[in-house]
Amino acid sequence: MADSSQKTLRIREFPIDENPGHTYLNHEKGILSWLFTVDHKRIGLLYLGSVILFFFVGGMLALLLRTELLTPAQSIVDADTYNQIFTLHGAIMIFLFIIPSIPAALGNFFLPMMIGAKDVAFPRLNLASWWIYIFGALFALYSIITGAVDTGWTFYTPYSTQTGTSVVSMTLAVFILGFSSILTGLNFIVTLHKLRSPGLSWSKMPLFLWSLYATAVIQILATPILAITVLLLAMERILGIGIFDPSLGGDPVLFQHFFWFYSHPAVYIMIVPAFGIISELISTYSRKTIFGYWAIALSSLAIAFIGFLVWGHHMFVSGQSELSSVVFSFLTFFVGVPTGIKIFNWVATMYKGSIDLKTPMLYALAFLFLFTIGGLTGIMIGALSINVHLHDTYYIVAHFHYVMMGGTVIAMLGGLHHWWPKMTGKMYNEFWGRITCGVIFLSFNMTFLPQFIMGSQGMPRRYFNYVDQFQGLHQFSTIGSYLLGVGFVMMAVYLLWSLFKGPKAPSNPWKARSLEWMTSSPPTHHNFEYTPVILHGPYDHHKPMKEFRMGVAEESESPDVIEIDKDPA
Amino acid sequence: MANQSVATEKKSHLQHHFVDEDQQFESSKMGMWIFLVTEVLMFGGLFVAYIIYRAWHPDLFYEAAQELDVALGATNTVVLIASSLTIALAIRAVQLDKIKAAINYMAATILLAGTFMVIKYFEYMDKFGKGIYPGESYTYDGLEHEMAANFFSIYYMMTGLHGIHVVIGMVLIGWMIIKAKKGLVHSGYYTPVENTGLFWHLVDIIWIFLFPLLYLID
Amino acid sequence: MSHHISTLPTLLSVAGALLVLTFLTVAVTWINIPEPFNVIVAITIAVVKATAVAMFFMNLYWDSKFNSVVFLLSILFLTIFVVITLLDTLFREGGLPVY
Numbered sequence A: 001m002a003d004s005s006q007k008t009l010r011i012r013e014f015p016i017d018e019n020p021g022h023t024y025l026n027h028e029k030g031i032l033s034w035l036f037t038v039d040h041k042r043i044g045l046l047y048l049g050s051v052i053l054f055f056f057v058g059g060m061l062a063l064l065l066r067t068e069l070l071t072p073a074q075s076i077v078d079a080d081t082y083n084q085i086f087t088l089h090g091a092i093m094i095f096l097f098i099i100p101s102i103p104a105a106l107g108n109f110f111l112p113m114m115i116g117a118k119d120v121a122f123p124r125l126n127l128a129s130w131w132i133y134i135f136g137a138l139f140a141l142y143s144i145i146t147g148a149v150d151t152g153w154t155f156y157t158p159y160s161t162q163t164g165t166s167v168v169s170m171t172l173a174v175f176i177l178g179f180s181s182i183l184t185g186l187n188f189i190v191t192l193h194k195l196r197s198p199g200l201s202w203s204k205m206p207l208f209l210w211s212l213y214a215t216a217v218i219q220i221l222a223t224p225i226l227a228i229t230v231l232l233l234a235m236e237r238i239l240g241i242g243i244f245d246p247s248l249g250g251d252p253v254l255f256q257h258f259f260w261f262y263s264h265p266a267v268y269i270m271i272v273p274a275f276g277i278i279s280e281l282i283s284t285y286s287r288k289t290i291f292g293y294w295a296i297a298l299s300s301l302a303i304a305f306i307g308f309l310v311w312g313h314h315m316f317v318s319g320q321s322e323l324s325s326v327v328f329s330f331l332t333f334f335v336g337v338p339t340g341i342k343i344f345n346w347v348a349t350m351y352k353g354s355i356d357l358k359t360p361m362l363y364a365l366a367f368l369f370l371f372t373i374g375g376l377t378g379i380m381i382g383a384l385s386i387n388v389h390l391h392d393t394y395y396i397v398a399h400f401h402y403v404m405m406g407g408t409v410i411a412m413l414g415g416l417h418h419w420w421p422k423m424t425g426k427m428y429n430e431f432w433g434r435i436t437c438g439v440i441f442l443s444f445n446m447t448f449l450p451q452f453i454m455g456s457q458g459m460p461r462r463y464f465n466y467v468d469q470f471q472g473l474h475q476f477s478t479i480g481s482y483l484l485g486v487g488f489v490m491m492a493v494y495l496l497w498s499l500f501k502g503p504k505a506p507s508n509p510w511k512a513r514s515l516e517w518m519t520s521s522p523p524t525h526h527n528f529e530y531t532p533v534i535l536h537g538p539y540d541h542h543k544p545m546k547e548f549r550m551g552v553a554e555e556s557e558s559p560d561v562i563e564i565d566k567d568p569a
Numbered sequence B: 001m002a003n004q005s006v007a008t009e010k011k012s013h014l015q016h017h018f019v020d021e022d023q024q025f026e027s028s029k030m031g032m033w034i035f036l037v038t039e040v041l042m043f044g045g046l047f048v049a050y051i052i053y054r055a056w057h058p059d060l061f062y063e064a065a066q067e068l069d070v071a072l073g074a075t076n077t078v079v080l081i082a083s084s085l086t087i088a089l090a091i092r093a094v095q096l097d098k099i100k101a102a103i104n105y106m107a108a109t110i111l112l113a114g115t116f117m118v119i120k121y122f123e124y125m126d127k128f129g130k131g132i133y134p135g136e137s138y139t140y141d142g143l144e145h146e147m148a149a150n151f152f153s154i155y156y157m158m159t160g161l162h163g164i165h166v167v168i169g170m171v172l173i174g175w176m177i178i179k180a181k182k183g184l185v186h187s188g189y190y191t192p193v194e195n196t197g198l199f200w201h202l203v204d205i206i207w208i209f210l211f212p213l214l215y216l217i218d
Numbered sequence C: 001m002s003h004h005i006s007t008l009p010t011l012l013s014v015a016g017a018l019l020v021l022t023f024l025t026v027a028v029t030w031i032n033i034p035e036p037f038n039v040i041v042a043i044t045i046a047v048v049k050a051t052a053v054a055m056f057f058m059n060l061y062w063d064s065k066f067n068s069v070v071f072l073l074s075i076l077f078l079t080i081f082v083v084i085t086l087l088d089t090l091f092r093e094g095g096l097p098v099y
Helices: A031-035 A040-068 A079-114 A123-145 A167-194 A207-238 A252-286 A293-306 A322-350 A359-382 A384-390 A394-424 A430-456 A468-501 B004-009 B021-056 B058-065 B070-095 B099-130 B148-181 B191-215 C008-027 C037-057 C065-089
Strands: A008-013 A550-552 A562-565
Touching (some): A040 A468, A079 A167, A079 A252, A167 A207, A167 B021, A207 A252, A207 A293, A207 B021, A207 C065, A252 A293, A252 A359, A252 A394, A252 C065, A293 A322, A322 A359, A322 C065, A359 A430, A394 A430, A394 A468, B021 C065, B058 B148, B070 C008, B070 C037, B099 B148, B148 B191, B191 C037
Antiparallel strands (some): A008 A550
16 A cells, blocks of 8 residues: 555454445446446446457357358358458457456456455546447447458458458457557556555455456557557558568568467466456355465466467467477477466365355366366467467367367356356346356367367368368257357346346355455445455455454444554555 | 645545545556556567568668668757656646746647657658658669668658657647646646656657667668 | 655756767767677667666656566567567578568
8 A cells, every 4th residue: 555654453344234225236327327437347347248249249150150161062151251250250259259358347347346445546547448449349340341351360461461351440440459458457457556455465365366467467568569560460551561561572470470479468368367267266166265375376477477478389380480489389388387287276276175066166167177178289289290280270279269268258157157146236046057057068068079170180270161071070069059059048048037036146145255245235336335454365264254344443432343553565 | 745735735636446645646657657568569569570670681771771861860869858858847847836837848848849740740751752652652763672662661650650659749748738727737736747748758768769770770 | 655856957967968878879870880789889878868768757766666667577578579589580491581
């Protein structure tokens, strides 16, 4: 905290209002009070709504792709349309859904609450970040209307400088979306540094926040490179500046360096927040202190750092020098170390815990299973020789869907269920939650496991047609994707039902120990009616709940007041 | 806080989620520094392109740089250093509650920035006159090297992006002058002026690197 | 954290030093220093100038050290970007990519 002088804090336990009449949801009324709110909780919900919308759009495009792949020849769309659809699927899912998904939606909502702050450091910047995001989305929409993009989400030159599709407006959309991402990251870093409550030292920060911190660091350091890359690409198309275009003396491989210097760390922007959610879920539903707190916290930062050293493993067949291929392959294996540390610590946390298989915990277990497959196949394709064989095949497609969807999306669903009572004040139906989790888990594997097999047999990615031998596996995968769609519809139904008809949520339905559960559900406008004082760690399940409800006492005469020396960490 | 007594007399700018003015000030400044990091890295991308092309074609950079006017570049460097000084003096004046002096220093900064842009304009016009345009429109035949256009593409990208930042800086400083005239900044609250100053100094730092890298190749 | 107010002599002498260094960086081009030392000299002078601006104009010298760390991080990651990319561009089998 800013005040470094030692002073005595008077604290007492604050009871939680289980039936709050005044919450952030009814604090102000009307659509404008939402669109121009500076409340981090409402902005979090705005983001949540937006990313769910784009997940729906991207998912529909994916189902179109899968439907087209039912037959080896043309089924429903022509080849050019197919190229545009997979580009849009990738670009929407990455830039509009998965990058803002966990940090900007759940992170925005819970980061200030978890540190006992009233808001993020720059609330107006936070709102601006959402508006910039919407503005970027409109640009992307414009590019779709004016001819879409068929370059793949990676915009590789020289094709992206030659194709007749509207690459410029799409790259500008990406540029704008990058701004939004930077503002969120900037806000989170400053908030975590400056706005922690008394007693909330770095060692008492929930691991979700450590992961958001690491994510924000990557957002700050990597996104500007994306900005300059897409700017140069746009200039390449408008002026023909010849930095990336070989016909003008440029170097297309240099574009890939620029692009992946952002986009590989961006992979960790997508997955590291998911790690944070899993840490919360596993500890809470095992009723046990997290095993290896510092190992998990610091491994997030380690991943953030190592993530900047390995981008060239996307470029093993691009024509980069052999030396750099070898170095990149070598460095890539190091990513596995901090990731493995996390997995082992999660499993160790569950050991001898009293595991409660609630829906969020089921998602956490699904995450462990799916992400381990995604991660280990990542180690395989990080090996130079194997990569040359599997490069640009469905093996890669399956790998990153296991990481991004089996990892990030599954973790986000777990987090969504975990925090649903806190955000909405309503309980969802546990039975349907578990059933749906099962449907999604099984259909996800149905969709993407066959793709590993096809890839290893040589089915190239992004192909419109394929040889007949793959038809069975493609059809199996397509049926899986339809079931996956059904799973999400089931989820939408019971979550919406809970909004209107669901039973009222208590303040702490999961008996969690972190700070966001120590206020009413849904929270009041300022999160807490008092300034929280933190004496224990966020996973101290062995300590009585009331010791977590401490706050600065205004009235010192109160009998249950205890005095402690304020020790600002 | 050095000027606590002054601060309490003026209107409070403390937002509800901060504990005190110091925490708010430190937060804003940290936020600004983090933003500057993104600026450094964005320009950094161009520097990387520069380094790689210079490593590939040292002769190109030697030849093409002769077309650039060292005298104008050096003048612009001096102008920007002077503007950095005036904005630093402006911040000092605000901290001492000499608002009138601060406004004058900021006006001088805008004037110097304008001078920079005017000189840059004449440099660009001189190049355009010869047919030295960025990219494919390049028609100048005074240079032997087949990739001469690529050097000037990098030149235009770097100085162009820098020029845009100079203009943004001018707008920001102009905004600060309005704030100062309205009495919204003073010794107890000068965060926006401080952050604008940080931005302006960064624009100066980037030019400090652009000048030797583009003009002084021999 | 108290607010630092720079003294007039500090600001003026830093500006003076920057002007001298600007003159110096132009002047060294008049004597022909061989490659690659001319680049090294030019960059060294630029780094000294930038450091002076950052420390005394941008007040990093008096500021919270975290802000300096933040700023240096940007330089560190830029260096990583340059060095690793050069591992490719300087070591391509086919020599220079001339088209």
